Amino acid sequence: APSSAGTRCRRCPAPLLRCSTTRRRRPVRALDERLLEAAPAQDAEVTEFGEVGDDVEDGLGDAEGDEVGAQEVVVEEEERPPARAFVKSRRQRQEEEEAAAGQDRFKLINGKEIFQEKAYLVGVEWKRAGGSLFGIEESLKELEQLADTAGLVVVGSTYQKLSTPNPRTYIGSGKVSEIRTAIQALDVETVIFDDELSPGQLRNLEKSFGGSVRVSLAQMEYQLPRLTKMWSHLERQAGGQVKGMGEKQIEVDKRILRTQISALKKELESVRKHRKLYRSRRQSVPIPVVSLVGYTNAGKSTLLNRLTGADVLAEDKLFATLDPTTRRVLMKNGTEFLLTDTVGFIQKLPTMLVAAFRATLEEISESSVIVHLVDISHPLAQQQIDAVDKVLKELDIESIPKLIVWNKIDNTDEPFRVREEAEKQGIICISAMNGDGLEEFCNAIQAKLKDSMVPIEAFVPYDKGDLLNDIHKVGMVEIMEYKENGTFVKAHVPLPLARLLTPLRQQVVAAL
Ligand SMILES: Nc1nc2c(ncn2[C@@H]2O[C@H](COP(=O)(O)OP(=O)(O)OP(=O)(O)O)[C@@H](O)[C@H]2O)c(=O)[nH]1
């Protein structure tokens, strides 16, 4: 029989069009649908299935081992309508399904409605030594998480090992055609490159991916606040297989995204203005600022919530925090500090991102202590630490005392051993989730804060009582003696407060 191998399911004797076992995994499903769509020209499409099917076959298991699959086949075998009618009814069903799926593809993410585009990821591993801290597979995994955070559905990914980029298309021509096949087979709407491409390379890729496919630099902006990666958006192919519905969705999708971008831009701008104002106001009440930095998903927002009860967005998503948030932490001994949450760091921090998140970075450089929070339960914890350190180095903040804190101790396999290691290195272990080690954390912060303060001795007259309050709140008092016309204080205070106290400090000698 012609092309019998291609038309039969590998796992069962059913002809492919009737075997619903193949509808399990997404890539195959997409192919199956295309197959049905082009039913009158079955043979040609079936060949395509045979080819691409090989790539997605693994993991399906063998026929005997999978009873569910066999059952599904039996059910469909019972009906056996004439091929064409069968295809038609399936087609209708498929249309309905698709319409329903279209609705499903709008997801609420952080209170905003986002259309779930189908995305395909492309990465490049450089052969030269001493390249990235992260392996290509890790990098793609992270990119997948980023895409997921942005509300995309990743339908596939690929990567290539290269020693130099192809000046025309960045990746090699073989890879380009492989991706083109995948775009068609999987109905891909967005191709995301794990690197920054030149406008020329983008244009050439656009051509290579087919005339009706558009790759545009402007789309980079799509997810700018959430995604730091290079975006290239592929128009769904017009005509033929595209349903009117699908086209409309793309338009709606674009509109939503465009509105979102401008709204987010405005938001970001107003946040910056607000924070600038806030900062200058705060400087007159010199409560020390502690900045929380760390790789994305380290648990910074969770820790801030834990310590302050602030309702800061904590999510198992990358870049859950867009706007840095500052909260007041009151310690048991009455001392206060301001804790600032920052947006998570990430490897390959592109210039674009540095600019967009300058607000966060400004905050860090003005803090009294920097807390570097690490997800110690992450298999790539060390690489993440290195990536964060690299960014911190660029900020020129070496003079600010730093505290390293290992978080998610509850999530480690051998918490005892991890704690032992931490102790050796003078590192604090906590669980922001269950509150373990938070008291130790606060004490360590206090000790670090003291490092950043200056020792003073001052005589504060009774009519300047508010200054005494400030010293209590933000400083560390060693001696406080009430005299006839004022109070003698020996303490460590932050530099700005020491400056405010300067006139009173001069009076110390006179008063004694
Ligand atoms: N098991 C465990 N999970 C934690 C702990 N702290 C945080 N998490 C989880 O880790 C995930 C990320 O936490 P976030 O607080 O959003 O992380 P973040 O560092 O603010 O992330 P970005 O804002 O993206 O930089 C969430 O799912 C938290 O519930 C912890 O101590 N133990």
Ligand SMILES: [Mg+2]
């Ligand atoms: Mg956060």
